[in-house]
Amino acid sequence: MSTAPGGHPPPHAPTLADLAREAGTSRSTASRALSGRGYVSPEARDRLFAAAERLGYVPNASARTLKQRRSRVVGVIVSDLGNQFYARLAAGIEQILRERGYHMVIVGDNSDGVEELTAARTFLAMHAPGVIITPGAPDATAFLLRRGLPVVEVDRRMSEQSCDAVVIDNVRGGRVAVDHLLSLGHRRIAHLGVDTDWTSDAGRLEGYRQAHRAAGIPIDERLVLRIASHDPSAEARIVELLSRESPTAVFAANNILAQQAWRAIRTRGLALPGGVSLVGFDDVQWMEMVSPAITVVDQPTFELGRRAAALLLRRLEEPGSAPTVELLQPSLLVRGSTAPPA
Amino acid sequence: MSTAPGGHPPPHAPTLADLAREAGTSRSTASRALSGRGYVSPEARDRLFAAAERLGYVPNASARTLKQRRSRVVGVIVSDLGNQFYARLAAGIEQILRERGYHMVIVGDNSDGVEELTAARTFLAMHAPGVIITPGAPDATAFLLRRGLPVVEVDRRMSEQSCDAVVIDNVRGGRVAVDHLLSLGHRRIAHLGVDTDWTSDAGRLEGYRQAHRAAGIPIDERLVLRIASHDPSAEARIVELLSRESPTAVFAANNILAQQAWRAIRTRGLALPGGVSLVGFDDVQWMEMVSPAITVVDQPTFELGRRAAALLLRRLEEPGSAPTVELLQPSLLVRGSTAPPA
DNA sequence: CTGTTAGCGCGTTCAG
């Protein structure tokens, strides 16, 4: 009799030992039967499965992790779960992980290096099989790598040492955006970027420069604005740029900045694209819904997440192989917010 | 000498036993020192902390969970991480959890009952201290409750048994939206809802009915449309409703339906709000950016997540208390998409 | 094909 008298929450969750007793086998046979590896006679197997069913057996993940020194829960660190970009990235990661029998524990650092390191420690403590991170600093990656945990950097690369990564071809994205504007005849193109040392933004800026260089057009550095991530005066600063420097076009290097630029343009009372043209980076919902719709460099965000997860899982299977960097291509969606300058 | 010769990934992560050896104490003393509970002399304590620092000791979470029969990782199940609503909800949950030293493992079922149950089993296996769920069916909650795991249902209540929950006052939200339209003079108001048995949508529909009843206006049931979650013909069906029934206003009961309604209105070539008025539910970015901006019943999504997490943590501290249901109030944001009928 | 044995790393008695 192992069921509780009242039928209420049983005294303890059934363990392998309970199963074994019920089925008249040893614990190891039960283990082999349920985990699928190792030989076990069909009859014993059936009895064990029946017992598992009857008792509502659920294997204890911690015990398994303790023994195997590796869990099935991969760690994920993103800058900000509230941002659509990171949310979609996470959704992509989660999808692949779940398909393959893994799970994810996710933490949002707020682009804060200390939080990143704390999360890294946690993942180490949990014996995560690996970690996927949108790094804000190189430290967390370095820490994990040093301790032997596989890391995939996604969206940007921050690690000094080489590790797996999957990123967008940001230089190309920036290049394509600005080429588009230049070909429309723009010569005073503002660049709105984030004030970080992220490779993503650096790449987009580099693309901006390359495009100018290729066209033989000098860059007026007063048009290049760097705005901190949660700067409350962002919109005001863009308004000011608009009025002081009179750019004929604006390239906003992420979806937040694009939104702020869009607002600033309204605030300033400029017509779009009549008064100024706007190109964004990272297509999000509103960009297609406003009128005119926003021309944008689209990036495969969901796919970025999927690839990162797939890459991590691959490394788990082949630990030896050389670090891989996957480069995903962005694509320009020309919509109504860009036109030749007045 | 316990450091590895090459300084490369050490043979194994340092354990409490290593610390104890380094500091010349026993394992249990080391345990007490690091976990903070239990007596230990200051000198021993210092030596142990120093050793921990030096060796880069990180406690093994699985071992701890195994021993204590409870992890620090709460399970979270949401319908769709890619939907802004759920993403913000998750962000709220994560914030509170992290503040309090917990983490979250999140899975997106696609409103699929089987996936929900699978996830529930996983959380049970992981010995999660509790689970937060946006339920699509009552089964997962029932399963977890039966096994003694605290559950908080969020956004909608599906459980037959009573359990903690935090939801929006959806009846009120629907009521307020439709009252607004009625007071503008609308008499033919379409209702767009999801084809599920979720209490959230049922509540909004109930609010719609209440408002009509209170105003003494009969409802033309042909104006009440139910659309399945990922119905590809959603927009087409709305277009059809628009042309066949000629409502003067539309109440779309979630952000997806609002978007589809907005598109349908454009497709149909109707002026907004001249040809038809539109009220949404759940304020998202684009609603404020399009023109005219969309009148909407706003709900505190992020706060919903925070409350759910806080409620779960409270229950962990006081397991005995009666189930709590928190009701958060929505608020109507009147914008440009509503006006008196032509 | 199966059972016995021996830990995985930690927290928690219980003597000292």
Place this chain on the structure above:
DNA sequence: CTGAACGCGCTAACAG
């Protein structure tokens, strides 16, 4: 205040 001893539930040897 400290250490010795045990067990959480599972799996990986190794005999049989």
